[in-house]
Amino acid sequence: MGAEWPLNANTKAVGITIRDLEVVYSTGQGQVPAVNGVDLDIAGGQITGIIGESGSGKSTLAMAIMNAVPHPGRIVKGSVVVDGVGNMLTLDKESQRRARGRNLGFVFQAAQNSLNPLTRVGHQVLDLGRSHNVRDLRGLLRRAKELLHRMGMDADRVLTAYQHELSGGMRQRVGIMFALVLDAQVVILDEPTTALDMLSQASVLEIVRSIHEERNITTILITHDMGVVADLADRVVVMYGGELAEEGETAEVLAHPAHPYTKGLIRAIPRISGDLSQAVALSGSPPDLKTFMQSGCLFYDRCPERVAECQVKRPPYESAGPERKVACFRVMPHD
Amino acid sequence: MIEVRSLEKTFPGKHGLLGHDAVKAVQDVSFRIPDGGAVSFIGESGCGKTTIGRILAGLENYTAGEVLIDGQNLATVDRRQREAVLRRVQLIQQDPYQALNPARTIEQALSDPLKVMAKARGADTAWILERMEEVLGLVGLEPQTVVHKYPHMLSGGQRQRIVIARALTVEPSVLVADEAVSMIDVSLRLGVLKLLRDLREKFHISLIFITHDVASARYVGEDGQMFVIYKGMIAEQGPTDDVILHPQHPYTQALLSAVPVLKGLESPGSDRYIPLKELDHGQSPENACLFAPRCPFAQPLCETERPALQGASGHQYACHYPQERHVVAVALKE
Numbered sequence: 101m102g103a104e105w106p107l108n109a110n111t112k113a114v115g116i117t118i119r120d121l122e123v124v125y126s127t128g129q130g131q132v133p134a135v136n137g138v139d140l141d142i143a144g145g146q147i148t149g150i151i152g153e154s155g156s157g158k159s160t161l162a163m164a165i166m167n168a169v170p171h172p173g174r175i176v177k178g179s180v181v182v183d184g185v186g187n188m189l190t191l192d193k194e195s196q197r198r199a200r201g202r203n204l205g206f207v208f209q210a211a212q213n214s215l216n217p218l219t220r221v222g223h224q225v226l227d228l229g230r231s232h233n234v235r236d237l238r239g240l241l242r243r244a245k246e247l248l249h250r251m252g253m254d255a256d257r258v259l260t261a262y263q264h265e266l267s268g269g270m271r272q273r274v275g276i277m278f279a280l281v282l283d284a285q286v287v288i289l290d291e292p293t294t295a296l297d298m299l300s301q302a303s304v305l306e307i308v309r310s311i312h313e314e315r316n317i318t319t320i321l322i323t324h325d326m327g328v329v330a331d332l333a334d335r336v337v338v339m340y341g342g343e344l345a346e347e348g349e350t351a352e353v354l355a356h357p358a359h360p361y362t363k364g365l366i367r368a369i370p371r372i373s374g375d376l377s378q379a380v381a382l383s384g385s386p387p388d389l390k391t392f393m394q395s396g397c398l399f400y401d402r403c404p405e406r407v408a409e410c411q412v413k414r415p416p417y418e419s420a421g422p423e424r425k426v427a428c429f430r431v432m433p434h435d
Numbered sequence: 436m437i438e439v440r441s442l443e444k445t446f447p448g449k450h451g452l453l454g455h456d457a458v459k460a461v462q463d464v465s466f467r468i469p470d471g472g473a474v475s476f477i478g479e480s481g482c483g484k485t486t487i488g489r490i491l492a493g494l495e496n497y498t499a500g501e502v503l504i505d506g507q508n509l510a511t512v513d514r515r516q517r518e519a520v521l522r523r524v525q526l527i528q529q530d531p532y533q534a535l536n537p538a539r540t541i542e543q544a545l546s547d548p549l550k551v552m553a554k555a556r557g558a559d560t561a562w563i564l565e566r567m568e569e570v571l572g573l574v575g576l577e578p579q580t581v582v583h584k585y586p587h588m589l590s591g592g593q594r595q596r597i598v599i600a601r602a603l604t605v606e607p608s609v610l611v612a613d614e615a616v617s618m619i620d621v622s623l624r625l626g627v628l629k630l631l632r633d634l635r636e637k638f639h640i641s642l643i644f645i646t647h648d649v650a651s652a653r654y655v656g657e658d659g660q661m662f663v664i665y666k667g668m669i670a671e672q673g674p675t676d677d678v679i680l681h682p683q684h685p686y687t688q689a690l691l692s693a694v695p696v697l698k699g700l701e702s703p704g705s706d707r708y709i710p711l712k713e714l715d716h717g718q719s720p721e722n723a724c725l726f727a728p729r730c731p732f733a734q735p736l737c738e739t740e741r742p743a744l745q746g747a748s749g750h751q752y753a754c755h756y757p758q759e760r761h762v763v764a765v766a767l768k769e
Contacts, residue, residue, distance in 0.1 A: 153620045154591070252712050268480070297480045297647035302693035302709045325621045327695035351699030355767075368625045370654040372679050372694050373763050379654065381626035385590045 113144030114183045114203070114285040114318050116165060121178030123157070123164050132392055134160040134173060136342040139417070144183065147312055147319040149333030149350070151326055151365070153386035157342035158322050159209065162288050165320070166200050167191075182286065201232055205279030207272070209291040214275060215263040221274055222259035225281060232282055240281065247277045251307050269300030276307065280315075287312075288320045293328060305332050326365045330354050335423075338362050341387035341398035344417055348424040358426045360405045397429070405430050437491065437524075437609060437641065438467040442500035444486050444667075460486045461497070461667045466660065470608065471639035473656030475675065476664050477649055477690060483667035484645045488611045491643060492526035493517070505608075525602035529614035531594035535586040541597055542582040545570065548604040570600040574630055592623035599630065610634070611643040616651060628654045650694055653679060663687045666725040673750030683746070683757035686726045696764040706760035724755065732756060 123135040134157040142148050152158040163169045165180050167188040180188045185199045200206070208214040216224055222241065229240040241259070248255035251273045263271060272292060279287050289308065293301035309332055312319045321333055329336050330350060337347040338361065346359040357363045364382040371379065384402035391398055396411040403410065409429050417427040444461040460483045468474045476484040489495040490502065493509070502509040504520050512520060528534050535544055549563045571578040574596040586594055595615060602610060612631060616624040632655050634640050642659075646652050652661060653675055661675040663686060671684040682688045692707040710729045719725050727737040736755050744751040 153622050298649070298690060298693040299479050299647070299710070302695075305695075306709050325695075327621070327697065330697040330699070331695035354697050354699030365622055366697075366700075368622050369697070370625060370628065370648075370650040372650045372653055372691065374766055376654060376657055379625055381629055382622045383626075385593070386620065386622075 112183075113146075113316050114185075115144035116140075116142040116183070116286065116318070116320075117179075117181045118142070118165070119179045119181075121161070121164055121180065122176040123160050123169055123173055124176055125160075126172045126174070127389070129389055132389060134342050135164060136392075138178070138342075138344055140337060140344065140347075142318060142320060143335070144318050145316055146334040147309075147321060147332055148335045148337060149321045149323065149329030150337045150339060151323055151329050152339035153324055155341075155386050155388065156324075156339045158324075158339050159290055160342075161339070162206075162290050162320065162322050165288060166204055166206060167196055168200065184285075198232065201228065201284065202282045203284055203286060205282070205284030205287040207275045207279045207287065207289040207292055209294065215271060217263050220260055220262055221266075225259070225278070228278065228281065234282070243283075244277055244281050247280055248273070250311070251276070252303070267300075269296055269304060272296060272300070272304050273307065276304070276311075280311065284317070286318045286320070288322070290322045291324070292321070293323070293325070301328070308332065327369055338365070341391050343398060344425070344427065345399065346424075346426045346428075348421075352424065358420055358424070358431045359399075359428045360403050360430070361399050364402075364404075397427075436467065436469055436503075436505060437643075438501075438503040439491075440465050440501040440503075442487070442490065442502065443498045444483075444490065444495065445498045459667050461490070464500075464662075464664075464667075464669055466662060466672070468609070468641045468643065468660075471635060471641055473635060473642045473644060473659030473675075474662065475644040475646065475652035475656050475659060476662050477646055477652055478664035478670075479647060482664045484664050485613055486667075487664075488526065488613045488643060488645045491609070492524050492611050493521035494526070522605050523607050524609045524611060525605065525607040527595070527598055527602055527610060527612045527615045530618050531591055531598050532586075532618065534598045535594060537586050540583055540585055541589075542567070544586075544597065545582075545601055545604060548601060552605060566604065570603045573603060573634070574600045575626070576600070590623065591619040592627055595619055595627050596630065599627075599634075603634075607640065609641045609643065611645070612655075613645045614647070615644075617646070617648070624651065625654070631655045647690075648694075649679060649690055663690065666719060668725060669744060669751075669753065670726065671750075671752040671754075672744070673746075677750050679763065681750070681759050682762065683750075683752040683759055684726075684754045685730045685732050685760075687752075688760050688762045689729075692762045694764070699767075701764035701766055703764055704760075704762040707762045707764075724753075732758075 118138055118140040121135055121138045124131045125134050150158050160169060160173060164175055169175055175189060182188055185203050225241060225244045226237055229237050234240050245255040248258050253273060293304055323329060333350050336350050336353045338345045340361050346362045357366055367380045368382045387398060396413060397415055400406055400410050415427045415429045417425055420426040420431055442461055442464045446458045446460055448457040466474055476487055478484045486495060490497050507520050545567050546563060549566055553563050568578040576596055616627050628651055631642055635642050642655060644652055644655050656675055659675050661678045662669055663671040665686050671678055671687045682691055689710055692709050696703045708731060712729050722739060722741055724737040724742055727733045734756060742753045742755045744753050746752055
């Protein structure tokens with residue numbers, strides 16, 4: 101692979117096709133399916149929001165897309181085909197490594213902790229460049245500067261800073277810069293705003309939105325905050341207990357949620373206008389080890405709309421209208 | 436009732452290698468909370484809102500001003516009384532994962548403060564158990580299922596409920612909730628917020644709610660007062676819904692703009708704006724508006740004169756050019 105990256109302004113955006121993906125964690129109590137038979141098409145050029153509570157498997161899914169599930173997790177079966185790269189799960193190690201960074205950029209959950217505390221940010225940019233055989237390191241630094249400046253930061257100061265000299269919001273931006281500096285066409289953001297206050301969150305989201313539009317990239321946003329997805333994403337994918345519960349176009353899902361879990365998540369958002377009594381807390385606890393073992397619907401324990409059938413059979417994940425899929429026995433086909 | 440007048444807190448500077456000057460964390464903050472009332476402090480990380488909460492909970496001294504809790508001045512009461520006064524103010528901290536000792540069961544965590552209470556009123560062990568069940572019931576947990584558990588066996592939301600239950604054991608009249616829900620999954624936050632709201636209504640416990648999230652501040656204290664804090668000073672204050680629906684200060688408007696807009700249900704307010712620049716923690720010039728460096732509407736006057744709070748007594752704002760802007764999302768008609 102050459103050292104000069106192509107400017108992908110006019111190239112076709114990269115899509116990802118996930119088929120029958122299964123990731124298990126080996127624990128003392130046996131094998132826990134963190135991601136269980138997931139089929140998902142991530143459309144190129146769109147922002148896809150994957151939402152779920154703690155333990156829903158959303159972060160594991162993100163790591164599986166990169167084929168970088170940490171021990172003791174293991175990808176058991178399935179395929180993750182990235183356009184122009186191939187199946188991440190069968191590529192040889194070196195091509196995988198090259199794809200991560202150059203094709204797939206990843207912004208970690210705790211960007212605060214993903215930087216090396218002992219070297220300056222600028223040196224880490226150079227390290228990244230060397231490990232990806234970039235010949236024009238000066239150009240790489242220039243691009244890093246452009247990106248940082250683009251995100252409203254004093255680029256020279258940031259590049260010469262150590263991570264502890266940067267605030268949470270600034271580190272998150274530096275994380276985004278690292279994901280984009282090699283011109284990745286797919287950017288995966290894992291809980292990019294969780295540790296940030298509202299204002300930093302809003303500006304980080306604004307940055308993601310504008311860079312996404314400018315560069316025609318594919319963005320995957322992983323979060324537990326329905327508000328973040330509702331604001332930013334083109335498509336929503338709702339995950340529960342390692343499986344997909346619902347997906348569809350954002351405005352459509354927000355306005356007409358079909359799965360009882362999705363409805364609950366939307367109702368649980370406190371709002372700044374309108375009637376407060378409309379906000380209702382979601383009952384029960386997020387899925388735990390026991391949840392994965394039950395044969396019926398994973399959401400059965402917490403579901404206000406459950407029927408007898410739900411306890412014995414797991415609902416299939418089926419099409420429920422254009423661009424819409426739902427796993428629930430209670431959902432009637434759209435009229 | 437709590438009354439705070441011209442509160443000020445200055446942290447001494449670190450002279451030496453970095454040569455920082457003293458940091459003014461809180462400047463000229465005054466407010467009062469009636470029994471059963473609610474006050475929320477909103478602002479970014481580092482704006483000084485946590486310091487205010489810690490001062491009220493007695494964990495931090497203040498440099499100047501007066502803090503009166505039920506008429507007693509914190510600076511002048513003797514040590515005995517101070518303890519009794521401060522027991523009535525309980526702090527609920529941000530991180531329920533660190534607030535509980537991982538090696539002790541919930542029963543042990545709750546029985547310590549209850550033993551102190553029992554001793555004070557000459558009650559026996561039966562009273563302790565009874566009271567324990569009562570507070571756990573109040574926070575919406577099943578006593579039998581949680582008392583023998585360790586903190587790691589509970590979810591974030593359940594842990595925060597335990598922390599609240601522990602605060603309730605000493606029968607406080609004021610709860611100071613400092614970012615009490617920000618570490619909890621969004622799906623479970625509302626449950627904890629509802630609990631705080633119910634405690635206010637049922638037991639007349641006043642609530643001081645410190646947060647960066649305007650929406651949750653509104654949920655627990657719709658009928659209360661809201662204080663928008665910027666760099667230790669009040670930028671805007673007033674009845675909660677008034678501040679949210681008719682914000683006058685550009686900083687309040689930025690915070691309101693930052694609330695995510697739900698596609699398909701809402702459309703963004705016509706004047707929504709989000710400042711890309713981060714809060715700088717450096718010293719601000721004495722005679723300039725604190726928010727001027729980030730304010731998109733700043734004029735030359737803002738650089739040379741610090742605005743004082745102005746406006747009708749109910750709703751005040753520290754801005755030279757106050758103007759209402761429509762930044763809150765509007766619900767779409769079905």
